[in-house]
Amino acid sequence: MKKGSGRRLRDWFWIPIVLAFLVPVVLVVAPGHRETASSSGEAGPLLEGRGALDSLLQASSGRRLLVNLWATWCTPCIGELPHLSQVRDSLYPSVEVVAVSVGDPDVEAVRRFHDEAGLSLPMVWLDAAAARRLTDEWEVADVLPVTIAFGPGGREESRVAGARSLEFFMAMAAGGDADSLPAGEDGDGGDHGVLHVNVVGPPDSPETTALLEEAMRLAGDEGVDLYDPRDPADSAAMDSLMLPRMDVPYAQPCVGAACGRPSTTPSMLAETAAGLLAGS
């Protein structure tokens, strides 16, 4: 057959063959085409790794999404997670809420908390490298908790650092932008913008003394509390404040209802506090 003498129907069959591959693409990205997890009532899953997080986020396309970054050692985080779980219980499936642990080097601590708390929102644990990549990509300062709201189209609508109340998160889930949201700081986090440091360790330990001196230099005498885990009264206070128990003395800086990671050296404390003040 000479060129240009007209094409037979089969000459065009390659087009539907190639276009057929768009069918699964459309099914995968169609808004809200898949359910993520349980709707409410029962404990949500604990997943591990960035792949699991991306799958959760992808399955949430087409609905509003709150992503909460937290860690088991972050007292304000533990306090606000039940609020976020309540938001999910009330608004799922139109709103999804995912809690991402980005500060726990060991998944076991997260698993223990997950099993004890029995919250309905799905949780994801990231190891240190994956957590660092995520916070770099999302441009999150070294402060916890952080909650980011995404619209149904995946665009970021608002983000807040520091713990918030149930009312605040309900307004956030309704699509309010950061400026219009109520202040809603949770608990007794203290004055916003003022540094407070909890130092935990035996008072006679040189490490504790060094941390205490650095804490007082940063936050002043009024801004520092010392807890001796061997003292029953201090130990009870640590439990009520949900301060983590570590084998070595540490200092945890907080600004308002946002906390930095526990620091075991004065230089680490200074760096964490500076990041916290910059990010809160």
Place this chain on the structure above:
Amino acid sequence: MARLQRWRIARRIIQLGFLGATNLYLAGWVRGAIYTGSSKMFPIPGLHCYSCPSSVLSCPVGSIQSIVSSPGFLGGLSSGRADALALIGLLGLVLLPAFVAGRIACAYVCPFGLIQDLMYRIPAPRLRVPASWRAGKYVMLVLFVLLLPMVLRPVPLAGGDPWFCKVVCPAGTSLAGWPLALHDGGETLQLGWLFGWKSAVAALVLAWFVFSKRPFCRVLCPLGALWGAAGKASLVRMRVSEDCIDCGLCRDVCPVDIQINLEPASAECIRCGECIRACPVDAISHRPAWRKDHEEG
């Protein structure tokens, strides 16, 4: 035809040699795990899944998608971010053989090409693929390897998806998905409907290999599209002299079903050299690009 047979055997030995050299991690088939050593930084010049249990190199098509689908790729490209600029280095590496001799890697290196060559030896009715279907692989390259991974971002602030791997690639399904799924027994891998879709695609494409000459290379392979386009500027090209008697034997022996005397500069030609050995009047040869040839169409 004796010299054609000798050439074919030599080509088959080279193909098998490359297959062995790029699949040294044979323990992967026993353990149901993939190799994760540093050699996986480098792409094999052929379509061979990163997740094939024995593969010690990566797939160039998968690597391209991985880069263009990374978070903030377009911004990174314009601002000179290293991971985005890696695309240029990767393309340079992948295109190197094509600038020398077009799709020569399809003929001698690509494991999926070898599978097609071998399966076409199974006695069966023969189906000719219309020349117009060749356009399909360019659409595959642009749409599923470049455009969709670059622009479809359903996950907030995250990257895109490698759509060619995810919904098309029968090499990935047959040489990685199926063996790993069999090993896993459905315990940890989440084999959803997409796995069913890809399995159906792979089964159909593999069956097609029995009836048509290298149909995947000609209709669907994005790597073939990339190499075919680059091959237009290759250093070594095909030449057909005026001695050609238009017997059509070149097409009969051609693994990709082209008649070289009609289209000596075809982007489809995989430079296997079989037509050169089959030509009864020695009218077909290689020629360097800088030597003018009035017979080239």
